[in-house]
Amino acid sequence: MDNLKTNDQESPPAKMDAECVNFFYGKKQALKDVNLSVRPNQVTALIGPSGCGKSTFLRLLNRMNDLLPESRMEGTIHLDGQDIYAPGYDVYELRRQVGMVFQKPNPFPKSIFDNVAYGLRINQLKTGRELNETVEASLIQAGLWDEVKDDLKKSALTLSGGQQQRLCIARALAIKPTVILMDEPTSALDPMATDVIEKLITELKKDYTVIIVTHNMQQARRVSDETAFFYLGELIEMNNTKALFEQPREEKTHSYLNGHFG
């Protein structure tokens, strides 16, 4: 399955890569022999019909499936060349480096400021002026600062859905990750809020590596540099987004993109 990797000799080393990954929920196999490389400072989209394993794969990238009872993973996943499932690998440091934004905005019932400061405080990374500066910088980077700068003490729950999602992105950015995982980050948002987040994703890749699960093929086309198409737990094809959409190599990809199933 090496041919599914998109890393050639001229590319920078992969930011993350998966080799021969299988994943089981009890007896059910959700991922089958997945080989996939993610390039740094790019947006990689994971697409495919419901239940094909996109979210399962995404969650393996920061070991979010570790606590699921009776689940089992085989294969290896590297971050900057290090095996993140190796015994002794620091899972807390992994989750600091590989942040996650979920489908539904999930701010804590706390102030806007405290939401962004949360990870910095529990990890004792910053206090005082440094804390304030990092909160401000994260809100600026998430494109929310101008809308909230006079209301930092207000509850995060008073924000609109789109603002809440940008707040969750600011919260993820505050602890200085290098990779951001996004699991259908706009599926609960209206078209205008979606547009704002999509533009933000494009901005973020200057500083971060972004991996996004999306049901929306047009969104994958708009925001991503590379797209991986999953079907029934297998990675069928991965390529740069334009090529995958315009000249899919595999018949299954072609059928899916043309709406024959999904």
Ligand SMILES: Nc1ncnc2c1ncn2[C@@H]1O[C@H](COP(=O)(O)OP(=O)(O)OP(=O)(O)O)[C@@H](O)[C@H]1O
């Ligand atoms: N916690 C779980 N326990 C058991 N089976 C699960 C669990 N989570 C997912 N699955 C199964 O694993 C398979 C892959 O699910 P996954 O959520 O990764 O797919 P997906 O492509 O992200 O789907 P969707 O687009 O609907 O979110 C599905 O058959 C699903 O039913």
